[in-house]
Amino acid sequence: MKNQKHVPSFDEFLNEGKKTYKGREVFPDWIDVNRDFGKAIKNPTELKAGAEYILWEPGMDTWQAEYIYQGQTGGKYIFNSSTQFGDGEPMEFTTAELTDYIKNGNIIKQN
DSSP: TTTTOOOOOHHHHHHHHHOOOEEEEEEEEOOOOOHEEEEEEOOOOOOOOOOOEEETTTTTEEEEEEEEEEEEEEEEEEEEOSTTOOOOOOOOOOOOHHHHHTTTTOOOEEO
C-alpha cells in the first residue's frame, strides 16, 4: 500500500491552513507564529507605549495580534488595533484584569 494518500478527517479539513499558538487560533492570518510571537509579558512595567502586542481575546478564544499599547488612562490600560482598517475594538483592562492576563501569559510582545 505504498503511495497511499492521506485523506484528511473532517476536523483536519476544517482546520486546514489555520494558524494556532498554544491551541488558540491566531488573527490576522498573515501573522507568523514562529516569527511574530515574542515573550510573554511578566510585569505591567514591561509594557511600552507605542509597542505592538498579541492579546488573547476571550470571547473568541483567539490570539489577536497587532494591538498597540497606548498607556494607562483613567485607571485603564488601553490597547488599540493597528490593523489597516482599524476594525478591531480597543481592549481596555483594569489593573486587576491586566494582572490576571499577565499571570496567565495572555499578553505577548509582538516581534
